[in-house]
Amino acid sequence: MEASATKMTRKEKIAAGIEKPIKKNKRIQAKYKGAKKSECKVFLSDERTSPRKMRLLADAIRGKKLSDALNFLALSPRHASTPLRKLLLNGYHSYIQKFEQLEQDELFVSLIMVDGGPMLKRLRPAPQGRGHRIRKRSNHVTVVLNQIIEKN
Numbered sequence: 565m566e567a568s569a570t571k572m573t574r575k576e577k578i579a580a581g582i583e584k585p586i587k588k589n590k591r592i593q594a595k596y597k598g599a600k601k602s603e604c605k606v607f608l609s610d611e612r613t614s615p616r617k618m619r620l621l622a623d624a625i626r627g628k629k630l631s632d633a634l635n636f637l638a639l640s641p642r643h644a645s646t647p648l649r650k651l652l653l654n655g656y657h658s659y660i661q662k663f664e665q666l667e668q669d670e671l672f673v674s675l676i677m678v679d680g681g682p683m684l685k686r687l688r689p690a691p692q693g694r695g696h697r698i699r700k701r702s703n704h705v706t707v708v709l710n711q712i713i714e715k716n
Contacts, residue, residue, distance in 0.1 A: 565653055571703075572635070573659055587670045588692065591606045592700055596671060597613050598695075600660075602662075602663045602710070602711055603674065603708050603709065603710045604655055604658050604659040604662055604708070604709045604710075605655075605706065605707070605708050606651055606654050606655035606658060606706075606707050606709075607705070607706055607707075608647060608648075608651045608704065608705040608706075609681065609704050610681050610682065610702050610704070611644075611647050611681070611702060611703050611704070611705065611709065612700070612702050613640075613643060613644045613647070613701075613702070614703070614705060615643065615679065615680045615700045615701060615703040616646065616683075617643070617644050618644045618678045618703050618705065619678045619691055620642070620644075621637065621640065621642060621644050621645055621648055622648070622676045622677075622678050622705070623635065623698070624636060625648075625652075625673055625676065626672070626673060626675075626676050627672065628654050628669045628673055629668070629671070630656060630669070630671040630672060630673065631632050631667075631668040631669050631670065633652060634649060634653070634668065634669070637639070637649035637652070638651040646701055647661065647705075648705065651705060652673070652707060652709075653705050655709045656668060656671065656709065657676065659671060659709055663711075666711065670711060670712055671710065671711055671712065672709070672710060673707060673709060673711050674705070674708050674709065675706070675708035676705070676706070676707050676708070677705070677706045678703050678705050679703060679705075679706075680701065680702075680703055680704075681702035683699050683700065683701050684699070684700040685697060685698070685699055685700075686698040686699075686700065692701075706715055
């Protein structure tokens with residue numbers, strides 16, 4: 565057979581109608597419809613806070629309006645709230661530069677992910693000549709801001 569000699573690439577198969585394009589999986593559906601119009605992604609790398617502690621705050625602000633999330637983080641006593649608040653403000657200013665001038669009430673946190681980062685491993689002296697391992701964790705945070713589009 566000559567089919568093995570002339571193999572078609574995936575793009576050619578899609579163009580010929582043999583295969584259908586794969587749609588990307590949406591991790592989290594947007595709370596507000598039509599939110600994919602303009603989005604701004606910001607990243608925070610190697611933050612010296614445990615991912616578990618950062619996820620507690622990330623879960624609290626996911627899907628909220630930007631102004632509500634900033635107020636929540638400003639009043640939160642947790643150590644991780646300061647870098648997360650700075651990251652949201654950075655995303656807001658990036659959105660203004662990239663797209664248009666908007667108020668904070670017109671944006672919402674559509675996606676926020678906290679992933680584990682590199683770990684510093686140390687030894688702490690323990691009784692009878694042993695050593696216990698201390699793991700100083702860090703994390704990476706990804707935030708996506710979208711504009712609220714209200715449908716009438």
